Amino acid sequence: MNLPSFALLGAAPAFERPIPVGQLYFPAWDRYEAAFRGIFERQYYTNQGPLAIELESRLQAFLGVRHVICVSNATIGLMMVAEAMQLRGKVILPAFTFAASAQSLSWTGLEPVFCDVDKHTGQIALDQLAGLIDDDTSAIMGVNLWGGACDPLALEALAREHNVQLYFDSAHAFGCEVQGRKIGNFGQAEVLSFHATKVLSAGEGGCICTSDDQLAARLRNIRSSYGAGHAVPVVKTSNGRMSEAQAAIALMSLEDFPANQANNQQQYEAYASGLRNVPGVSLTVPAGVSFSNYQYLVCNIDPAAFGLPRDMVMDLLKAENVLARRYFYPGIHRCTPYVDDFPQYQDVLPQTDALCTSVMQLPIGALLTLDDIARICQILAHAQQHADAIAQAMQV
Ligand SMILES: Cc1ncc(COP(=O)(O)O)c(C=O)c1O
Numbered sequence: 603m604n605l606p607s608f609a610l611l612g613a614a615p616a617f618e619r620p621i622p623v624g625q626l627y628f629p630a631w632d633r634y635e636a637a638f639r640g641i642f643e644r645q646y647y648t649n650q651g652p653l654a655i656e657l658e659s660r661l662q663a664f665l666g667v668r669h670v671i672c673v674s675n676a677t678i679g680l681m682m683v684a685e686a687m688q689l690r691g692k693v694i695l696p697a698f699t700f701a702a703s704a705q706s707l708s709w710t711g712l713e714p715v716f717c718d719v720d721k722h723t724g725q726i727a728l729d730q731l732a733g734l735i736d737d738d739t740s741a742i743m744g745v746n747l748w749g750g751a752c753d754p755l756a757l758e759a760l761a762r763e764h765n766v767q768l769y770f771d772s773a774h775a776f777g778c779e780v781q782g783r784k785i786g787n788f789g790q791a792e793v794l795s796f797h798a799t800k801v802l803s804a805g806e807g808g809c810i811c812t813s814d815d816q817l818a819a820r821l822r823n824i825r826s827s828y829g830a831g832h833a834v835p836v837v838k839t840s841n842g843r844m845s846e847a848q849a850a851i852a853l854m855s856l857e858d859f860p861a862n863q864a865n866n867q868q869q870y871e872a873y874a875s876g877l878r879n880v881p882g883v884s885l886t887v888p889a890g891v892s893f894s895n896y897q898y899l900v901c902n903i904d905p906a907a908f909g910l911p912r913d914m915v916m917d918l919l920k921a922e923n924v925l926a927r928r929y930f931y932p933g934i935h936r937c938t939p940y941v942d943d944f945p946q947y948q949d950v951l952p953q954t955d956a957l958c959t960s961v962m963q964l965p966i967g968a969l970l971t972l973d974d975i976a977r978i979c980q981i982l983a984h985a986q987q988h989a990d991a992i993a994q995a996m997q998v
Pocket of ligand 1: 675676678699700702703724741745773774794795797807808820
């Protein structure tokens, strides 16, 4: 590829249509038709219907968890858990996470305490956690990032030692295992996302996993009176119900999980081999898991070794119709309202800040073939080889 063939510099894009980063594993139309015909025949569309009940019981079996409470999305699941666990005061979480992790605390009147992360894995920095716990700390929220895990066993030991509660934002971790134990089985509760970009998709959706009967009863009542079972008293209720349409999609997606996970893994390996010799690009290996869903393809761009800063690499890919993303940017501690309410975190999270400027998420999942991945790797390799000329042409 010669310099003029980059789309950013005027050539035709490498891909005709934009390729987003998300999984987008949706089954073929005939399976939808059959599932949705059933919903219409039963005329039972929501309110903990037969498909929502079936999904919960299948997930309980698949994850090996005592209670699975399906919800309309993981964000409301996190809010419900904070309320049901009756947390007070402060909750420690990594600053390098999606807004919903911290926002769920704001919705429930809790103060976030931002912890830095490990520079290689992006997972919460275990060695810094104990120093952040004080008398007002009621819980730690671990975040299992990118098909990896934040060492939930070590977190369980730490939470026990300091007598604080522990739960997990496991939005990225459906199907992952730590020492052979499935995500969903750690801490007091875990929240998983079934958003369309996740490997288990309900279009929108999620679930809460717990083995605590009392907590499960409170969660069911907070979700809705439908499916509450024996209603226990709770102060706040919400609407976190999963519709039958969502449950139908999730049931099909659960059936497809082994094939979709295998496809992700093959794609991950294709990226790993295609980018192995590209200076300045390092692929993130799913950390701390014995089995990964390979849900995200995340790499770090080292501008000195690559020759271009991450954002310029993303612009270059975008022009080729490869919709790479920053993940997460600029760090939740730098977002409203936290940047104003908690200015003490501005310059004390060096690894979070560094990752926010270097991490780039690339497409993986249903919309890609191995040939596409080879082409994306080739674009990156050529961009690196011509970095000086590109930078000059773009007047960096
Ligand atoms: C770490 C994390 N937590 C929570 C969420 C929220 O999930 P949902 O979109 O299902 O509300 C996301 C969404 O991607 C996420 O990345």
